Amino acid sequence: MNRGLFSVLNERQKFANFLRFCSKSLLLDQGMQVHGALVKMGFGFDLMLSNDLIVMYGKCGRLGVACDVFDRMLERNVVSWTALMCGHIQNGNPLESLLLFSKMALSGVKPNDFTFSTNLKACGLLNGLYIGRQVHDTCVKTGFDTVNVVGNSIIDMYSKCGRINEAASMFEVLPVRNLISWNAMIAGYTVAGFCKKALVLFRKMQEGEEFLDEFTFTSTLKACSDLGAIKEGNQIHAFLITGGFLYSVNTAIACALIDLYVKCGELFMARRVFSHIEEKHVISWTALILGYAQEGNLEESMDLFRQLRESSIQVDGFILSSMMGVFADFALVQQGKQMHAFAIKVPFGVDISKLKKEAGCSWVEIAKEIHFFYGGDDMHPLTEKIHEILKEMERRMKEELGYVYRVKYALHDVEEESKMENLRVHSEKLAIGLALVCGGLEEERKVIRVFKNLRVCGDCHEFIKGLSKILKIAFVVRDANRFHRFEDGLCSCGDYW
Template sequence: MGSKCKMKGVANLLQTFIDNKSLLLGKVLHAHILRNNLLTNTFLCNRLIELYSKCNDSSSADRTFNYTPHKDIYSWNAILSSHCKAGNLNFAHKVFEQMPERNVVSWNNLISLMVKNGYQEKALDVYKLMVSEGFLPTHVTFASVLSACGSVLDLQLGKRCHGLVIKIGLDKNIFVCNGLLSVYAKCGVIRDAVQIFSDIDEPNEVTFTSMMGGLGSIDGVFEALEMFRMMCRKGVRIDSVSLSAVLTVCAKGGEYGESGCSADSDRLSCNVVLGEQVHGLAIKLGFENDLYFSNSLLDMYAKNGIMNSAEIVFHNLGKVSVVSWNIMIAGYGQKGNGGKAIECFERIQCCGFEPGEVTYINMLAACVKCGDVETARQMFDNMSCPSVISWNAMISGYSQNEDHIEAIDFFREMQFQSVKPDRTTVTVILGSCAGMDFLEGGKQVHAALQKAALHTDNYVASGLIGMYSKCGKTEIAGHIFSSLPMLDIVCWNSMIAGLTLNSLNNEAFMLFKQIQCGRMSPTEFSYATVLNCCTKLSSLFQGRQIHSQIVKDGYESDVFVGTALVDMYCKCGDIDEARKHFDMMPVRNVVTWNEMIHGYAQNGRGDEAVCLYEDMIASGVKPDCITFISVLTACSHSGLVDQGFRIFNSMRSEHGVDPELDHYTCIIDCLGRAGHFHDVELLMEQIPYKDDPVVWEVVLSCCRVHGNVSLAQRAAEELFWLDPESSTPYVLLANIYSSLGRWDDVRAIRELMSDKQIVKDPGYSWTEQKEQDTSLFVG
């Protein structure tokens, strides 16, 4: 009896040391157990292994396990748990394989360890083996397995787990429900996630955080924020993770629906305001020094482009991590501020941090964004073992800067280094091949893709369709399109754009109709492309039909679709309808303004074009070189010389836009049409484009209108020398002579054309055909 009491006292004392993680006292007690020959008691041995495991002394746990004379399943689970806690996956797996018998705890320990170490696929394989051997999962099992399903987006296994959960009666367990909700949310099946959420009697902070993350992933920003408000109303504990989830939603943006922030500019404003409110709440709750939350706050400000606020948060951080620096670098990169990004990169090293792969990728993206590919290359060369993402960043940088030869050379070097390209790599390279009309290179990439069985990947196939289309091989593009087993909307859009690019507008329009006949819904890009077809076909009737469909599908407020509509109505001659739609657009970018101004110019309504230009300036939109071409063209066509000259002179001084060839030709045309030839000759002495034939053609054309023979002869002589094969100067000069009745000079010009074998270019006109029901492609 005394021995049993003594044993119980030792066991109770040992439990106290385990609870308090008292390693030193535990070792003293271990010595006492040894002296009193109590190690023959398996229960005490198991508790000692647990003590060492809790105190992170895995070597002592191993020794105790090895000296345990009578190991039972609890001994094996204790040492397995010890290795799992220490993160020793190889040792844990070896212990698991050696176990004479296993129970659910054994399986749970191994699955949990694999998930924590990022081996989700292997963890799911172990789970499947566990079930096949007849073990019944517990709520602990499902917590790990569902986490793995969400990470690898394995919706099918998640659904099977859901069925088993209901079968064994765990569908009310909060941990399991949270796991299921997370799987459905991460896989984008929000309807099922909402159903699970509504069935939970007492949702906790994890439940709400998972729902907010899922809603944010599908741009349900308003709904995610409503979820946060509900969390607050229900009195659920708000932690740094839930606050970070809200900030992630604010960083992502999206449509706000009932919040009223549907436009891009309003959306940005809402993102920042809501993020600032969360910032204030975090300070109130005392989370401002939480590093996880602070990094989320940094990310929200950086992704919304509010770098001043991001800098304040960063400088107030009590503790800075590499993640914090990475966010700042990415933020500066997004704003195109490469200098600040480089400064951050240098400060990381000065502060004793080691830049990681993400740091370098962010730096590469920042340098590429601001066009500094050379610095990006230096960064890349300093990387010891760049991943495929880094290679892609460099190849994309060269491609975006239209240095396609360097991009292709870099792609070859990537292969020499045995780095396997992914779908992003080959799509960018196909774009470079198309950019330099390198059809043979594109074919080689195509052959390599067929060998690797990647050519049926829709993302890659879309790149192939684009490459062949841009190289003028629409038949091959059509064959790739037709042979794809499953077509997504990106492939349809690529094929339609390819046909439009090659002036096969009727075929592109018919292909668009096939999308409407199928189950797929057109996107903004689909509508913008098909509107371009209507514009090129000068088909106002079809353009109006497409407009009706756009309104029905809710894309009328999209800035790109809206701009395409304005362009279509302008170029099809319905300028009033174009202006009506322009005024209704909630958001306009500089391209939208340019299209409307250009529409007025092309339709001879120069006063309205100038007024609209002035409205654009007053609204704060910065004009670009295209803006000035449009408004100067309007002034030229409508004889608005003073306004044209004023706008031309304001380009550099007020707006920082240097005049280019097109701007000089516009203002010369404006002056020449009005008969201000003295000003034309003065301007011709100053411009840096005297050797460009286009300028002299404009001068010659203006001379024809006003019968200015002397300047016309000078312009013609310049053109004879600059562009000897062109018939334009001969025809224009002959027209001037004929209008003045100088028939001998007309005859001399025609004889000169005959002697030099110059042939006049034929004219042509447009006619609109009725709709046809034929198509080259079958979807």
């Protein structure tokens, strides 16, 4: 090879490397300068360099220029097509990516594993189960479904299309599972609401040889948050600290942690994590601000929102509309307080959600296990003891506080004498009963934490107020709308919810 040709090839490789660096670091200006230089030097029609240009322009948000480069090419290979498809997806147009896929097929260029995973991503983004299945089918026929990256994309495609079972069976048959396969499956379970399954998978992952990364933790923390599994979440928090995963600099982990503590009614811990973040993302602000609002602490919520507005952080439409909701609630509460006299006559607090089709369900975490209860549920092996302790609590409350049931909250289609029984077996009460029987008190916090899928019933609300008084412990009840923190006979919601 003569020196001249060698230096030309060397030059070409230097351009390519620099372009890839520009793509990675989103350096549009520098990328454009390289583009100009290589056109001048006669590299304008070079296949590899043109591909790199498409990638660079796509990543930097200049899809029009990427398309121009693509259109002017004398020949295009699978990389050119795939790079442009990715560009469309990255710029928010997955449909165009799918159209390109069919154009590519017509042009006679054969797709590879990268093309398939890109297309599966587009299907997932579009919620396109039908076309996703077709792509999956083609992958099977061409043998690409056994390629790890493609398999991962199939898992993600099915879970994005709401087909968690199909995602799971893909995960099962994957010949090689890597970190991303596990992460995709855990995220899939979490998004689909199968948080317990997500946690089971996470534990399996910990037991195995697999590494864990920030994606694993964010998804798993989200699962803990949705479940209210604070013990498990705490362990992950501790693991993050000992494992050197600094959430002070990792936005996603910090947000997930704040969300966990907020959803468990631990605003103090949420605030602590928040204060440790170096660059506070608008999402972490949102989580904390709404957390305070949902706990009934409107003052702190408003104050934080004011701080956010005074900071240099750009607020988004999401937090603005959320704050509208907070202001609306605040106004309602103010009105509600003025209307207190009426509230006694008006069936205030009648639980409209008990009329809904959805069955009331409560749960509580005891020794890292989540126990679920439905209203009138006697499936739990400790049911008898639960009833005993609840009766005991009623007796003490009557004696010490003169508490009697407000029977009006009971279901209406039952015999009068059995209304007391109905009230006793509301799911939130059963969950609390179990916590009392099993010592579900979180010793370090002196709190019992219960979750309910519907609004907490007015009678149970009174009952828990009483419990917090006579037992001298706090209760945190997260219902469908908000938090109730009961302490010393009072609730943070001020009885308006």
